[in-house]
Amino acid sequence: MSTLFLLERAPTPLGEMLVVTDELGQLRALDWEDYAQRMHTLMQRQYKGQAYTVQHTSQRSSATDAVLRYFDGDMRAIEQLATCTGGTAFQRQVWQTLLTIPCGQTISYGELAERIHNPKAVRAVGLANGANPISIVIPCHRVIGSNQRLTGYGGGLPRKLWLLQHERAHTQQETECGQLPLALR
Secondary structure, three states: OOEEEEEEEEEEOOEEEEEEEEOOOOEEEEEEHHHHHHHHHHHHHHOOOOOEEEEEOOOOOHHHHHHHHHHOOOHHHHOOOOEOOOOOHHHHHHHHHHOOOOOOOOEEHHHHHHHOOOOOOHHHHHHHHHOOOEOOOOOHHHEEOOOOOOOOOOOOHHHHHHHHHHHHHHHOOOOOOOOOOHHHO
16 A cells, blocks of 8 residues: 655745645655755655655645744744654654754754754764755754754754754754854854
C-alpha cells in the first residue's frame, strides 16, 4: 500500500516554498522550490523501502497556513505543527534537540553535539542537521559555526541569514551569549 503525500506551493519572502503533508495533515517535508530535487532525495532516503506517492494539491493545509503566519511575523505559529519524519534514531534525536533552540537564538554544532550527550559527534550532528526534512519548523538554520559565523544551510546562506534576522526582529531576544552571531552584527 502506498502512502499519499500532498504537495503545496506557497509564496514566501524568500521564494516559493514546497510544503508536503500526509493525509492526516502531518508535515512531512518543507523546502524551497529551487531545492525541490534535494527535498525529493531526502524523502527517498527517509522512506526507503516504503511506497509513497506525491500528489500536487491546491487545497491549503494548516501546515501551509502556519508557515505563512511565521513569515508574517508570528514566530509561534509553527511550534505546534503536527509533524512526522522518517530518518534514523540518531537523526531524529538531533532533530528533536533542534526544537529546543529558542526562536531568535543560535548554537554551534559542537553545542548541539553536547546537548545530545555525544560531544565527539560534531560531524554526524552536522550531517543529521543537513538531512532535516522539515526546515524552519525543525530549526536547523539556528545552528552556526563555533566561530559564530554562518555555515551550511540546505536553502543557502542568504536564506539562513534572513531567517535568523527575521526571528531576531520578531522575538527581540539575544543569543545565549548575550550578543548576535558575527554574521548578524
